[in-house]
Amino acid sequence: MEPVYNPKKIEAEAQQYWEDHKTFKATENPDQEKFYCLSMFPYPSGSLHVGHVRNYTLGDAISRFWRMQGKNVLQPIGWDAFGLPAENAAIKHQVPPAKWTYQNIKHMGDQLKRLGFGYDWDREIATCKPEYYRWEQWLFIQLYQKGLVYRKNSVVNWDPVDQTVLANEQVIDGRGWRSGAKIERREIPQWFLKITAYAEELLQDLDKLTEWPAQVKTMQRNWIGKAEGAIVHFKVVNRAEEIEIFTTCPDTLFGVTYLAIAPEHPLALTVAESNPLVHQFIEECRLGKVAEAEFATLEKRGMDLGLKVINPVNGETVPLWVANYVLMDYGTGAIMAVPAHDARDYEFAKKYGLPIKQVVTPIENNQICDLSKAAFVEKGKLIHSGQFDGLGYKDACKAIIQFLEEKKVGQGQIHWRLRDWGVSRQRYWGAPIPMIYCKTCGTVPVPQKDLPVVLPEEVEFVGVGSPLKKMPEFYKTICPNCQQPAERETDTFDTFIESSWYYARFACPDQTDAIFDERADYWTPVDQYIGGIEHAILHLLYARFFHKAMRDLKLIASDEPFSRLLSQGMVLKDGTKMSKSVGNTVDPESLIEQYGADTLRFFLMFGSPPEQSLEWSESGVEGAFRFLKRLWDMTAKYIKQPNPKDPREDVQKQLRRLCHETIAKVTDDFGRRHTFNTAIAAMMELFNHMQTLSKNANIKEPLEAIILMLSPIAPHITHALWNALGHQQAIIDETWPKVDSAALVKQSQEWVVQVNGKLRGNIEAPVSAANQDLERWALEQENVKRHLEGKKVQRIIIVPNKLINIVVKDA
RNA sequence: GCCCGGGUGGCGAAAUUGGUAGACGCAAGGGACUUAAAAUCCCUCGGACUAAUCCUCCGUGCCGGUUCGAGUCCGGCCCCGGGCACCA
Numbered sequence: 001m002e003p004v005y006n007p008k009k010i011e012a013e014a015q016q017y018w019e020d021h022k023t024f025k026a027t028e029n030p031d032q033e034k035f036y037c038l039s040m041f042p043y044p045s046g047s048l049h050v051g052h053v054r055n056y057t058l059g060d061a062i063s064r065f066w067r068m069q070g071k072n073v074l075q076p077i078g079w080d081a082f083g084l085p086a087e088n089a090a091i092k093h094q095v096p097p098a099k100w101t102y103q104n105i106k107h108m109g110d111q112l113k114r115l116g117f118g119y120d121w122d123r124e125i126a127t128c129k130p131e132y133y134r135w136e137q138w139l140f141i142q143l144y145q146k147g148l149v150y151r152k153n154s155v156v157n158w159d160p161v162d163q164t165v166l167a168n169e170q171v172i173d174g175r176g177w178r179s180g181a182k183i184e185r186r187e188i189p190q191w192f193l194k195i196t197a198y199a200e201e202l203l204q205d206l207d208k209l210t211e212w213p214a215q216v217k218t219m220q221r222n223w224i225g226k227a228e229g230a231i232v233h234f235k236v237v238n239r240a241e242e243i244e245i246f247t248t249c250p251d252t253l254f255g256v257t258y259l260a261i262a263p264e265h266p267l268a269l270t271v272a273e274s275n276p277l278v279h280q281f282i283e284e285c286r287l288g289k290v291a292e293a294e295f296a297t298l299e300k301r302g303m304d305l306g307l308k309v310i311n312p313v314n315g316e317t318v319p320l321w322v323a324n325y326v327l328m329d330y331g332t333g334a335i336m337a338v339p340a341h342d343a344r345d346y347e348f349a350k351k352y353g354l355p356i357k358q359v360v361t362p363i364e365n366n367q368i369c370d371l372s373k374a375a376f377v378e379k380g381k382l383i384h385s386g387q388f389d390g391l392g393y394k395d396a397c398k399a400i401i402q403f404l405e406e407k408k409v410g411q412g413q414i415h416w417r418l419r420d421w422g423v424s425r426q427r428y429w430g431a432p433i434p435m436i437y438c439k440t441c442g443t444v445p446v447p448q449k450d451l452p453v454v455l456p457e458e459v460e461f462v463g464v465g466s467p468l469k470k471m472p473e474f475y476k477t478i479c480p481n482c483q484q485p486a487e488r489e490t491d492t493f494d495t496f497i498e499s500s501w502y503y504a505r506f507a508c509p510d511q512t513d514a515i516f517d518e519r520a521d522y523w524t525p526v527d528q529y530i531g532g533i534e535h536a537i538l539h540l541l542y543a544r545f546f547h548k549a550m551r552d553l554k555l556i557a558s559d560e561p562f563s564r565l566l567s568q569g570m571v572l573k574d575g576t577k578m579s580k581s582v583g584n585t586v587d588p589e590s591l592i593e594q595y596g597a598d599t600l601r602f603f604l605m606f607g608s609p610p611e612q613s614l615e616w617s618e619s620g621v622e623g624a625f626r627f628l629k630r631l632w633d634m635t636a637k638y639i640k641q642p643n644p645k646d647p648r649e650d651v652q653k654q655l656r657r658l659c660h661e662t663i664a665k666v667t668d669d670f671g672r673r674h675t676f677n678t679a680i681a682a683m684m685e686l687f688n689h690m691q692t693l694s695k696n697a698n699i700k701e702p703l704e705a706i707i708l709m710l711s712p713i714a715p716h717i718t719h720a721l722w723n724a725l726g727h728q729q730a731i732i733d734e735t736w737p738k739v740d741s742a743a744l745v746k747q748s749q750e751w752v753v754q755v756n757g758k759l760r761g762n763i764e765a766p767v768s769a770a771n772q773d774l775e776r777w778a779l780e781q782e783n784v785k786r787h788l789e790g791k792k793v794q795r796i797i798i799v800p801n802k803l804i805n806i807v808v809k810d811a
Numbered sequence: 812g813c814c815c816g817g818g819u820g821g822c823g824a825a826a827u828u829g830g831u832a833g834a835c836g837c838a839a840g841g842g843a844c845u846u847a848a849a850a851u852c853c854c855u856c857g858g859a860c861u862a863a864u865c866c867u868c869c870g871u872g873c874c875g876g877u878u879c880g881a882g883u884c885c886g887g888c889c890c891c892g893g894g895c896a897c898c899a
Contacts (some may be wrong), residue, residue, distance in 0.1 A: 043899050084898060156897075167897040215815055219894075222814050292895045296812035329896095344812090418896095425897065494897070534893060536815075541896095561823055569816095570893080577892085606836070607823060611816090615823055615891075619837055627836085633851090668827085678825070681835035688835090752831045757880035759831050783866080797879060807879045 001639060001724040005632035007596025007716070014257065014719040015116055017411050023732055024118040026074040028522045035071035036523045037063040038503055040531030040539075041078045041125075045085055045106035048111045050578060051532070051571045053588050054604045054614065058568060058676075059530045059715070060117045061605060064712035065670045066640070067118075068736040075118055076506040078125030079105050082495045084167060090429075090461035097429040098457035111589060115597045116715050118732075123509050123758040131156035133431035134452030136157075137495060141434060141445045142553050142711045148194045151443070154331070154422055155264075157289045158186035162464050165426040169291040178463065184286050187264075190424035191433060195545045199224055199416045202544055211564035213611070214535065216536045225417025230401050234259055234309035237317060241267055243309055246331040246415050250404070251396035253313045254385040255338040255359035257349065258694065260302060260323040268322045272307050278303060278322065285324045300325050312409035313400065314386060323348065331415060346375035350498055359384050363392070388406055402516075421542065423494045426620035428459065428466045430492025438479035438486040447480045453488065466490055499539055500546035503529075503561055521557045529562035532665050533611075536567060566674055569613040571604075578616060586616060598714035599625040603674040605713050627684065628717055631706070634691065635721045638703055644696055651696040655689065659702040660743040662686040666709045667736065676713065683709060705737045752803035753778045755787040763804075771798050778804040780799040 039059035042052055063075040086097035125132055143149050157166040161179035170177045203224045206217045229248035243259055259270050263285035271281040281303045288294055302323035309320050326335050339349035339356040349356055356371055360380040369376050379393040388396055404410030417576050432453040434446035446453055456474055459467045468474050468490040479486035507523040508516055547561040573584045591600050603624035607614045660782050669679035683706050690702045711731050713719035722731035746767055753761040761781040775796050791808035798804050
């Protein structure tokens, strides 16, 4: 064994060993329990950042742990290779997006290898390759034929100067990031996936995901947003139209004092034709980008359309307004306004002097509440509501919905917040949407034999519009139906599609005849999925939707893609997110160079629990290195002189108990809690005890336990140390240490003594001590006695194996 | 604005089911070894009071509540972060 810890040398040796022995090649084996561990695949942005390393270290540590527990582990890796940054790089550096992407994949792949992650590299996927996206195109057509795909108009950010659609992040303060032009919302035809067809199942099945963090499930539940309410029809006075609104509070229908419709609502557009002021208002409303946060925070503005509508429950006429806070994409594009009981309507009514009419009153004090400052938004009892007066929220909703249905002016309805998924992108670097437009036959999907529709990789990139629109050799084609000239769709897919099914393709990435084969049902669902919390809603919801749709196409057997989920926090530096744009990134490569991969991995696992954000600290990295070095030195010393000069049986027994307590703790932390930080702390504690007790006890057992249990986190140094200790088998093939419960037995233990909940002493007592004795010993303590002077003992609470609390009162 | 998290020493954090607040580590200070430095090892390390490492009091963002007992539960606030459907 080398006397000095030399990470560079031992890391290269360990990695060479794994490569030579094809250690991480995963093979299907029906006789062995499988464990599919997947970290969210990276976007090949250029080089790894510390957040990636944290994510992949978590995945690797979990994979190696379960491997040592005897599971057949699959841990694949790939590249989420389509996306906007490649186009930006293309404009900036005059390099085609494909070339830039493949360079990045090469570089980042090499970096991953130097970190020693146990991937099955034979299964590597890059989503920008035709052999991957051909099956995505194929799947899209299957969904189309199932009726889960349709085309409709929807709103995008339009840059009128660059004549380009912009992503939300490319709109800064309402202006295009390159042109500086004011952005307008514009409607264009786009392809949609009917995720709403699965809304109910996506909601219900959250209950099956018992191993998902509660916060992620709550976020998804709220995002799907199932709401019971009612559709109500308001007739427009002197016109043929009716305005249809959805409300979750039909109980407040008598409090409606105006209706508001979205600027894009057909009736608003009709009025605008003859009213220049309304026309101008609607034009102004089109400025700004498409984002919910944008609408929710903008100043509420509106205009009276000069029309009246009739409230079907009481025949009252109320004015019809157009308002910028009503969204055409949500519900019906029209709302009923009840200023007395809705905060937004209240603000709007106050601003424009519209009436505020109370119809709900608090149950406990049946009085008119003060509406001069704010709306009363709680549930209560109805007043001023005709025959419905006196009813509570639920009864009122029920009775009013029944009334609406009887009079045929509305009905009860379930509303979903979830909207269908728009998948068209007016961009080049994405998978082509496999559709053909024919003058005679209409929209025709590309036949399977013609897949993939290959994205041309050699392109001139200037950043104004998609290059595909200027490439007749791409878009000119023949209609598969009538053989007449036709045109291809030039939009590409949202890159979220690639990441919605890649986890299943990892089971059989080499299959050329089908999207999946029987290996997919061996490996899926993913047993452990790990990724950033920022993906809690969109990516995970889309993947769940795809999985269910693929199940219904009989492509896969299970109902959910990810059995267990770990949502990782961000890596921060100086309290803010570490990112390229802030310019505070840390390069993992120089750290590997200086300290080695094990030190970096160790620090990232030790710094904080995975779900929390992690504060970067250079000195913390040094601390990690120091510990690994101490472990190296300790092992070297042990090999030189295995037996203590002055052995003692009681010390040996004590050390053994500490060792097995630690094994129990670390096993639980790895397998159940995923709190690698406390697992490492426990190993350090054992290490410190071991060092202290090494004069009087043989340390073989705890030393080997620490090395084994540290191996998922720091696989290189433990590989070398295990060899040095004389083991024939490589540590990666060893099994996880087992707890010997006999070693845990204790004769006596410490009890905490409290008086009125405050710590006043400790007693050491036999584990089997009777409560009577514990009480007596507690009361005999000098410090306890002092606190009992002049007091009367009320009762004594004993918490088993923990504490004795004496409750006293002034005598 | 809405939804979801978080806030504990100088710093990262621990306290798993309501039961000893600060494990483990970093930084700092003191000491040993050394010609010296680095490395290593040992000691101290929330605040106040104190001769003291005793005792006592205060202390987990802020205000209030429940309880024998609250970092943990409940109500109300403040601040920070993530997401909000075209960044991935």
